[in-house]
Amino acid sequence: xxxxxxxxxxxxxxxxxxxxxxxxxxxALFNLLTGSHQKVANYAGVTVERKEGWLRxxxxxxxxxxxxxxxxxxxxxxxxxxxxxxxxxxxxPGERRPDLVLAVVDATQLARQLRLVLGLQRLGLPLVVVxxxxxxxxxxxxxxxxxxxxxxxxxxxxxxxxxxxxGADALFSLLDAALPSAPPAASAGSVTxxxxxxxxxxxxxxxxRVPAHAFTDRADRVLLHPLVGPLLLFALLFLIFQAVFAWxxxxxxxxxxxxxxxxxxxxxxLPDGLLRSLLAxxxxxxxxxxxxxxPQIVILFFFILVLEESGYLPRAAFLLDRLMGGVGLSGRAxxxxxxxxxxxxxxxxxxxxxxxxxxxxxxxMIAPLMTCSARLPVYALLIGAFIPARRVAGGLELQGxxxxxLYLAGIVSAVWVAWLxxxxxxxxxxxxxxxxxxxxxxxxxxxxxxxxxQRVLIFLQRVGGIILALTVLLWFLASFPGAPADFAGAPIExxxxxxxxxxxxxxxxxxxxxxxxxxxxxPGMAAREVAVSALGTVYALSATADDTAQxxxxxxxxxxxxxxxxxxxxxxxxxxxxxSTLATVRRETGGWSAPLLMAGYLFALAYAASFVxxxxxxxxxx
Amino acid sequence: xxxxxxxxxxxDAETGAPMVVTGLDDSTGLPDLQMRLRELGFMEGEPxxxxxxxxxxxxxxxxxxxxxxxxxxxxxxxxxxxxxxxVA
Numbered sequence: 001x002x003x004x005x006x007x008x009x010x011x012x013x014x015x016x017x018x019x020x021x022x023x024x025x026x027x028a029l030f031n032l033l034t035g036s037h038q039k040v041a042n043y044a045g046v047t048v049e050r051k052e053g054w055l056r057x058x059x060x061x062x063x064x065x066x067x068x069x070x071x072x073x074x075x076x077x078x079x080x081x082x083x084x085x086x087x088x089x090x091x092x093p094g095e096r097r098p099d100l101v102l103a104v105v106d107a108t109q110l111a112r113q114l115r116l117v118l119g120l121q122r123l124g125l126p127l128v129v130v131x132x133x134x135x136x137x138x139x140x141x142x143x144x145x146x147x148x149x150x151x152x153x154x155x156x157x158x159x160x161x162x163x164x165x166x167g168a169d170a171l172f173s174l175l176d177a178a179l180p181s182a183p184p185a186a187s188a189g190s191v192t193x194x195x196x197x198x199x200x201x202x203x204x205x206x207x208x209r210v211p212a213h214a215f216t217d218r219a220d221r222v223l224l225h226p227l228v229g230p231l232l233l234f235a236l237l238f239l240i241f242q243a244v245f246a247w248x249x250x251x252x253x254x255x256x257x258x259x260x261x262x263x264x265x266x267x268x269x270l271p272d273g274l275l276r277s278l279l280a281x282x283x284x285x286x287x288x289x290x291x292x293x294x295p296q297i298v299i300l301f302f303f304i305l306v307l308e309e310s311g312y313l314p315r316a317a318f319l320l321d322r323l324m325g326g327v328g329l330s331g332r333a334x335x336x337x338x339x340x341x342x343x344x345x346x347x348x349x350x351x352x353x354x355x356x357x358x359x360x361x362x363x364x365m366i367a368p369l370m371t372c373s374a375r376l377p378v379y380a381l382l383i384g385a386f387i388p389a390r391r392v393a394g395g396l397e398l399q400g401x402x403x404x405x406l407y408l409a410g411i412v413s414a415v416w417v418a419w420l421x422x423x424x425x426x427x428x429x430x431x432x433x434x435x436x437x438x439x440x441x442x443x444x445x446x447x448x449x450x451x452x453x454q455r456v457l458i459f460l461q462r463v464g465g466i467i468l469a470l471t472v473l474l475w476f477l478a479s480f481p482g483a484p485a486d487f488a489g490a491p492i493e494x495x496x497x498x499x500x501x502x503x504x505x506x507x508x509x510x511x512x513x514x515x516x517x518x519x520x521x522x523p524g525m526a527a528r529e530v531a532v533s534a535l536g537t538v539y540a541l542s543a544t545a546d547d548t549a550q551x552x553x554x555x556x557x558x559x560x561x562x563x564x565x566x567x568x569x570x571x572x573x574x575x576x577x578x579x580s581t582l583a584t585v586r587r588e589t590g591g592w593s594a595p596l597l598m599a600g601y602l603f604a605l606a607y608a609a610s611f612v613x614x615x616x617x618x619x620x621x622x
Numbered sequence: 623x624x625x626x627x628x629x630x631x632x633x634d635a636e637t638g639a640p641m642v643v644t645g646l647d648d649s650t651g652l653p654d655l656q657m658r659l660r661e662l663g664f665m666e667g668e669p670x671x672x673x674x675x676x677x678x679x680x681x682x683x684x685x686x687x688x689x690x691x692x693x694x695x696x697x698x699x700x701x702x703x704x705x706x707x708x709v710a
Contacts, residue, residue, distance in 0.1 A: 075657060109689055112662060191665075210688075211689070212689055216691075220691075227677075317693075322676050322677070433695045
């Protein structure tokens with residue numbers, strides 16, 4: 001037998017780094033170069049996304065490609081830009097210094113972007129300028145002489161169209177040639193000198209007058225119109241909101257049925273006992289609890305990606321900046337907050353687009369106040385059971401009105417909390433915006449597909465693990481110790497969870513909760529909607545049955561007073577007990593202070609709201 | 623700080639009026655802002671124009687510089703000194 005074949009190309013292949021301004025089509029180029037060979041993670045110690053992939057050149061060389069965060073200059077202004085600068089300087093721990101820098105330049109924005117190229121030239125790394133979006137430039141009458149530009153800059157220049165298949169062929173063949181030699185490293189130049197040099201180059205090449213994008217100007221006249229703009233934005237948000245809830249309903253139903261089927265199948269195969277309970281009630285139910293949000297998350301991220309790719313997202317931030325700035329938030333906070341209506345976890349993950357750390361922190365803090373879809377089953381149960389289905393003034397459905405009021409209560413309290421945090425924060429700090437409004441363009445299908453796939457994967461990896469672990473833990477708490485045969489009540493009452501519920505009862509009695517609710521709140525910590533099936537368990541119903549809520553409704557109507565039900569509704573507007581959210585906050589903020597503060601303030605708000613609701617309801621309808 | 627007679631702050635410029643950057647100030651207490659604005663192209667002699675203003679309150683401003691558009695809050699636009707006119 002001969003020695004194992006070793007693919008020498010797998011041993012640390014040369015590393016290319018993509019560097020460029022935000023919105024220069026860098027990620028599209030990365031997608032075109034690496035296709036599906038991508039890995040998304042974080043840079044060590046910071047919540048900046050790290051995208052690495054690999055490609056094979058026509059001659060068969062394997063090259064690693066790093067998609068560095070977009071930057072306007074090599075004088076960093078945000079954590080993202082800091083990472084780019086540190087990697088390029090070779091001083092980020094755990095990161096190799098790239099062997100070749102591909103400076104991606106938007107051909108329609110030459111002046112600004114070539115200034116970054118001059119900075120990159122001084123790094124002392126081999127450099128190739130990738131002139132991207134040359135098709136768009138040509139459409140605007142800008143024909144760039146690549147040879148002449150290469151001579152003027154003194155580095156190789158290739159032209160690409162990253163959104164078109166085969167658009168990077170010239171770059172691929174260039175990568176097979178020997179690496180260009182590294183220019184001598186030099187200290188940072190002055191902004192003014194770079195500006196003059198680029199201006200001279202562009203004047204010589206006849207490229208100093210690039211017309212603005214006519215379509216963007218026309219579109220902005222409507223989309224950023226003081227009156228029409230916000231109306232269109234509102235309509236768009238409404239559409240997204242509708243889609244997230246309406247379109248996702250069917251696939252969510254399938255996932256629920258599949259989970260139930262699988263649970264039943266396991267139940268039939270395995271004998272009654274601990275293993276069956278762990279698999280069916282713990283693992284499968286837990287996995288189902290994660291997967292059931294997938295349709296909503298896919299739809300939500302699809303819209304966010306389309307908005308991001310097309311260039312509309314910064315416009316939305318522009319329109320909302322004043323409104324959100326009033327309570328100390330940035331206009332950019334609106335997407336994370338919108339996402340939080342599906343689930344706070346992708347919302348909190350989306351706060352990475354907010355550069356100002358304090359704005360980001362405040363946004364994370366209020367994200368759980370956006371009513372997430374996990375609260376809907378609880379709302380649906382209580383409203384269905386306690387709010388009469390009749391029409392009130394103007395033919396409005398009373399039940400729908402109550403649901404709307406619950407959503408509104410969350411939003412209003414979020415505004416209030418943000419305002420309070422702003423008042424408590426330092427007043428001398430200025431909030432800046434300084435955000436590019438890039439030209440509009442059609443999102444490419446490939447970029448959408450890759451982006452969507454990556455986000456789904458991140459959600460499943462980061463969230464799935466946590467929820468699964470917690471579900472199993474709570475299954476343990478709700479199952480042990482097992483009740484003796486002569487125990488009169490539901491077995492869960494005898495378990496750790498049940499004892500915890502009884503122990504907590506004195507705390508919850510003043511807000512009208514009975515011990516059944518207190519017990520159900522404990523497993524409800526894994527995911528809020530679990531509270532419904534937990535109530536089912538407490539009332540000795542089968543927890544896995546799909547019709548738990550239907551069977552439960554008459555029981556709680558008989559057992560609870562209206563003030564108790566209203567109090568529980570108010571509790572769930574704030575409902576701090578979502579451990580997955582808190583775990584995500586810890587991950588994203590890198591410490592325990594934010595999640596602890598969040599849990600504390602949400603608990604206080606929930607308790608206060610329930611107390612007031614219960615007392616008022618008692619006084620009004622004893 | 624008083625400005626020369628023919629100059630004004632970009633934040634006070636009329637919407638749609640062609641202006642030229644005449645300089646940058648650091649009056650906001652934002653140390654890096656001036657540098658960042660320069661890097662984005664707000665350099666002496668560059669044509670600049672406030673394309674539109676957000677509502678309510680005329681904030682933020684959409685500003686055209688070179689072939690790019692940036693959204694700036696009033697306080698950021700106030701760092702840029704401008705004078706009326708087209709460049710030759």
